[in-house]
Amino acid sequence: MEQSKKIASIDVNIVPAVEAPATNVAEFEAIDWRTVFLDDHHNCPLCGGELLLTNVTHFVDQKVREDAFCEGCNIRTRQSEHELQ
């Protein structure tokens, strides 16, 4: 019989959603989507911790790059680039 061997473990914090999922149209329309969007934008999808957001402007390229980093999970969760206006 083969013996199993533990080579790694992952600790995950399960956080409740801002709003419970809608089960009908009335519940769907009652959800505060602005709050849901802001919660997704500012918090890590894995641990729920607050993301560290950095914006770097490249004037030569006329672009701004935004990075979202979770210090708790030690991962970059988002990177986006926008044109300067």
Ligand SMILES: [Zn+2]
């Ligand atoms: Zn995290």
